[in-house]
Amino acid sequence: xxxxxxxxxxxxxxxxxxxxxGAGAAGISLALEWAASSRTVLLLEGGGFQYEPAMQxxxxxxxxxxxxxxxxxxxxxxxxGTTGHWAGFCSxxxxxxxxxxxxxxxxxxxxxxRELDPFYARAQSLLELGPDEYAAADWQRRDPTMVPLxxxxxxxxxxxxQFSPPTRFGTRYRNAIVDARNIHLYTHANVCELEANEAxxxxxxxxxRTLDGKELRARARxxxxxxxxxxxxxxxxxxxxxxxxxxxxxxxxxxxxxMEHIEMPCAHLALARSHARYMKMYALELGTTKARGEMxxxxxxxxxxxILNGTVSLEPGGLDETAKSTFEWGTPxxxxxxxxxxxxxxxxPPPATxxxxxxxxxxFHLLTRLEQAPNPASRVMLGxxxxxxxxPRAMLDWRLTDLERRSFRVIYEVVGRELGRIGxxxxxxxxxxxxxxxxxxxxxxxxxxxxTTRMHVSPREGVVDPHCRVHDLANLYVAGASVYPxxxxxxxxxxxxxxxxxxxxxxxxxxx
Amino acid sequence: MNRRRFLxxxxxxVAAGAVSLGSGPARLTPHExxxxxxxxxVRGLGRRYREMAPAADLLSAAPGRGGISHRVRDDFARGRxxxxxxxxxxVTEARQCALxxxxxx
Numbered sequence: 001x002x003x004x005x006x007x008x009x010x011x012x013x014x015x016x017x018x019x020x021x022g023a024g025a026a027g028i029s030l031a032l033e034w035a036a037s038s039r040t041v042l043l044l045e046g047g048g049f050q051y052e053p054a055m056q057x058x059x060x061x062x063x064x065x066x067x068x069x070x071x072x073x074x075x076x077x078x079x080x081g082t083t084g085h086w087a088g089f090c091s092x093x094x095x096x097x098x099x100x101x102x103x104x105x106x107x108x109x110x111x112x113x114r115e116l117d118p119f120y121a122r123a124q125s126l127l128e129l130g131p132d133e134y135a136a137a138d139w140q141r142r143d144p145t146m147v148p149l150x151x152x153x154x155x156x157x158x159x160x161x162q163f164s165p166p167t168r169f170g171t172r173y174r175n176a177i178v179d180a181r182n183i184h185l186y187t188h189a190n191v192c193e194l195e196a197n198e199a200x201x202x203x204x205x206x207x208x209r210t211l212d213g214k215e216l217r218a219r220a221r222x223x224x225x226x227x228x229x230x231x232x233x234x235x236x237x238x239x240x241x242x243x244x245x246x247x248x249x250x251x252x253x254x255x256x257x258x259m260e261h262i263e264m265p266c267a268h269l270a271l272a273r274s275h276a277r278y279m280k281m282y283a284l285e286l287g288t289t290k291a292r293g294e295m296x297x298x299x300x301x302x303x304x305x306x307i308l309n310g311t312v313s314l315e316p317g318g319l320d321e322t323a324k325s326t327f328e329w330g331t332p333x334x335x336x337x338x339x340x341x342x343x344x345x346x347x348x349p350p351p352a353t354x355x356x357x358x359x360x361x362x363x364f365h366l367l368t369r370l371e372q373a374p375n376p377a378s379r380v381m382l383g384x385x386x387x388x389x390x391x392p393r394a395m396l397d398w399r400l401t402d403l404e405r406r407s408f409r410v411i412y413e414v415v416g417r418e419l420g421r422i423g424x425x426x427x428x429x430x431x432x433x434x435x436x437x438x439x440x441x442x443x444x445x446x447x448x449x450x451x452t453t454r455m456h457v458s459p460r461e462g463v464v465d466p467h468c469r470v471h472d473l474a475n476l477y478v479a480g481a482s483v484y485p486x487x488x489x490x491x492x493x494x495x496x497x498x499x500x501x502x503x504x505x506x507x508x509x510x511x512x
Numbered sequence: 513m514n515r516r517r518f519l520x521x522x523x524x525x526v527a528a529g530a531v532s533l534g535s536g537p538a539r540l541t542p543h544e545x546x547x548x549x550x551x552x553x554v555r556g557l558g559r560r561y562r563e564m565a566p567a568a569d570l571l572s573a574a575p576g577r578g579g580i581s582h583r584v585r586d587d588f589a590r591g592r593x594x595x596x597x598x599x600x601x602x603v604t605e606a607r608q609c610a611l612x613x614x615x616x617x
Contacts, residue, residue: 267598270548319549413593416600421588423581426548428598 002178004048005189010214016040016184017511019206019220021191021235022227024081026480028169028177029126029497030224033504035180039511042218043183044208046190046227047078049170051339054211054388058190061230061394062383066443068398073332074447075228076339079187080170082228082447083493085339087286087350088166090127090494091159092120092134094309096299097371097488103306104403106257106374109485110457110466119498126497127164128172130290134160136281139291146281148293154300155418158281158293159311159489168342189216192391194223194239194247194476202474203247209389222475222507225453226500229258229482233380233452234394236463236470248453248470251460255380255452258396259372259487260445262404265323266433267366267412269314271425276361278424282314287349294369296489297411305414307407309489310370312415316361322430323365325444366427368411369446371487373403380452400439408433448492450481468503479503542608544584545601551617557596558613561606564596570607580604 018034020027023045034041047055060072076084093113100108121132133139136148136158148158177185186208193207203223208216225232233255237246248254271279281293294311302309317323337351372378383395416427432440456462459471464483470476479500481492488495545554561568587593587602594606601609 272544272548413600416595417588417591417593420593420600420602421585423544423585426545427600429595429600430598434595434598 001181001183002185002187005186005208005216006210006212006214008214008216010216012216014042014184014186014208014216014218016042016218016220018042018222018224018507019044019218020224020226020479021206022046022081022225022231023079023177023185024226024228024480025083025169025493026496026500027224027226028080028173029123029500030226030479030504031177031180031183032126032173033501035176035183037182039182041183042220043177043185044189044191044206044218045079045185045187047076048187049079049174051076051078051084051343058387058389058391059231059394060387061396062385063396063398065378065397065399066439068396069327069445069447070332071230071394071396073335074449075230078170079174079185080168083167083169084342085335086166086493087338088127088164089161089491090129090164091161091490093488093490093495094159094299096302097309097486101303104308104373104486106376106461107486110455116495116498116502119501120494122501123494123497126167127494128167129162129164129494134162136160136293139293140281146293147278148281149275149278149295149419149424150422151295151418152421153298155298155414156301157296157298159296160291160293162291163286163289164493165346166342168346171343171345190389191218191227191235192238192389193241194235196239196242196247196473198242200242200247201472203476211388222477222511224477224479224503224507226479228480229449229452230380230394230396232478232480232482234382234391236453237380237382238391248463248473248476250472253454253461253463256376256378257374257451257454257485258378258380258398258449259374259451259484260398261448261487261489261491262368262370262372262400263326263444263446264368264370264408264442265325265365266312266368266408266430267415268317268319268428269364269366269419269425270319270428271362271364272423273362275424279314279361284313284315285349287346295415297414301414305410307410308371308373308403310368310407310411311489312411313367313369314364315367317363317365319363319428323367325442326446327444328442330447366412366415368408369489369491370404370407370411371489373401374451374454374486375399375401398445405436405439446491448481448487450484450487450492453478453482454485455483456485467506468499477503477507542605542612544581545605545609551612554609555613555617557599557601557606558609558611561594561596561610562613564594565606568607568610570611572604572607580608
């Protein structure tokens, strides 16, 4: 069932069993798990079914740390959320990403990777991926011409990615949501405040506003925030009527530990002709490729060299040119064209998503996606300016540490030596990777926002518990990448959906 | 070693530590790098390496029993690498580049 909140009388009360705030990949995945159940699910989406500039404007915020992408362009505020312009990269986190690493402060998840395995398997179909197989050998068996580089597995390995069509949740699952009688989808329903009870031990209701000035209220047994890392934190911080620092923030953790994947061009590879046959494994043609590998540094090397996790992808390109970073090529206009392509049903090849250099099969740009170290100083706060609904705007203070810088250097030392050792070619490392000090001007993330409501067993060190429930609030949960304690080197969406399915199972057992 | 000294040693046959292995000066050239990067880049790398390591024993780049490829691979495996103009090179091949840069273009 779908209702545009603007059509409801001012002061209306929406009631259900489960109330999900945000209808992106997390919110829709969660709602679908409850379709046809006996529970009434309220699914509150701030935007509508289409892109609306006025809705995007609500996401505008200030940047006060390292330069960052315009916040209103980095996320889509509409049904389907940011899957409306994502590229579909999916991979699992690695076991080491879940471990406590003594050289990475605040690392470690309160669950092992194997606990997510069954949920990763279930997430595959939601994202319209292939089989739940992420070993290079699996894909080589399917296609014997996909052969991984013969690197020493103690040093490097080939980490596999699968590619979603990409699934546009807003179109792919619209009918399933709207046709489900027990799912009540309200669009243009922006939640502006979580109302806690007097003891600040539970949520009593939500305050909703529409841009045309109506105010509604929602009430449910359980509430789930699923409106992305920046907005989840913003909403908790802004809900400060009964707790001065915001809800779930007794220990000043809400908004902290904002993480990105640092996505940068780092080196060139002059490939030996003898190794050209391995390149099919690492090739990517968006819209066509089902799976590909990226080079990655082994867990053993990460431990020995005390570095963060990262991968290296290969993109054909001349040795005399430098690839653009993700933020450089992915201008807001480019993302807009991706969204428009998605709205047309992803017809044909996607709009150019890379610099479009002439393929030169023996020379490659090496690009890295590096995990950001959890850092309490990297954070989302409330700004002084308010949006059209009266909510304080988000303020992002993105900060990196020396560990990220050193990790880039070590990764390319390792990659350069190992590719030289196997005779695959020679690696030329870019100046900024070898240097120290300030980050280069083309510093870029991957639009992957994580970590602002991190998971930890202790309320002193995390916002949510291992079941994604906000510490000290009996009926408030968080879904999405904001609960990640660490970021790993894989794009967050697959893990995000897997975590949502795990949360859904937990909620079903709780409510029963 | 500068160009004058290299040519002088070559003329005297001192460089024949390598040449006597049945190779001639061609065995001192970094064939693999030449294939990958071309002579102009290799020559530039050699000049830069001579600036970086003026005291390097360039003649140690002569092939041993296992052949030059083996030595280069062994360098990479043992971490005997040097970064020249950003390129991660084995020390042996960096010295080869330096020798190559001393040869007439």
